[in-house]
Amino acid sequence: MSLSITKFHWIRHAPVKAMMPGRIYGQRDVGCKLNDTERLLSLADQLPKEGIWVSSSLSRTKKTAKAIGEQKGWKVRPLAYKELMEQNFGLWQSKTWDELEDDPAGDAFWKDPAATCPPDGESFEQLCTRVQKCINHLIKKYNGQEIICVAHAGTIRAALAQALDMTPASALRLKIDTLSLSQISHFSDPDKDNTWSVERVNF
Template sequence: MTRLHLVRHGPTHAKSMVGWSDLPADLSDTAAIARLHDHLPHPAIVISSDLSRAADTASAIQGARTRLPHHLDLREINFGDWELRRFAEIEAEDPDRIRAYWETPGDVRPPNGESWNEVCARVDAAVDALIAQHAGADLIIVAHFGVILTQLQRALQLDAEQAFGHRIDNLSVTQITHSPTKWDVGLINHLP
């Protein structure tokens, strides 16, 4: 049995669509960081996306835990040409596509970006490899909103629209247990 502790990185305070842009996290809430550190299991293995907002959050909560190198495939959704733009701005240019992307996620993709199905395939493969390499361990994966939703969708056998209905706050923990025969979801969006 392998337990995944999916942690969303600290806030960026951006008011736009942030995917692969490397914006820093605000980690000034040291009390929240300490609570998160104390809530997560010891011992555990820590890994993060290679984007600084996730990598720096992982460093802030790591403590004496084992740390793996950053993983590119744990990045947020690639929003392509929509990156760092506000929803209203994109909606004014391409209302049908952006509504379809969020309301019926699947194969719809932003220009030069990736579809929800592509995000799921990328993240599922990365998580499966981590589970295979570290079977039976507690894995703390510090990543992004979209990454965490991909794993909730898979574990709960949801469609994409249902997955997008979950709230995932910054510095929250979502816990999923994987055994050879099933997935079990414990905490969702838990703020220690």
């Protein structure tokens, strides 16, 4: 068996609709704005025509994937994985970050945002575990192919943490804009340890 390269094209979904700045939407299934056709076309131009499309199970990622494909006349039907969803912020979803000042758990979260679990939610560390498990599954299932993943900022940070051997706390420092592209490649070699390369982040 020779060296096999599996390339991931990570795209954060389009901006959400009708959400005030600073509001936590997490796993809420909110709509997205798909009017920036220039940016959608720019993304499509940088993607392989024959790639495997995957997304989270939230509609904003599926709709973004479909809109990108439409710029090239591609019929995109992404495979949806719930493991690629954004972090579950539990009872904090729909609140603003400023409102956490009145929540006893908010202080602990700001002290350790990677390890602290929001009430009835999950920590960023837990998100990293589930996302990275899904990535390993995709590598095994689509080894040697190009995978286009339309997901969320937290999901993409988790993917980059895996490729760069970063701690979850360090990965939270990465800025991931809406409709941005991050590209990483996984190298499978039977004679060596598996390795990663990072070509682009938040491009």
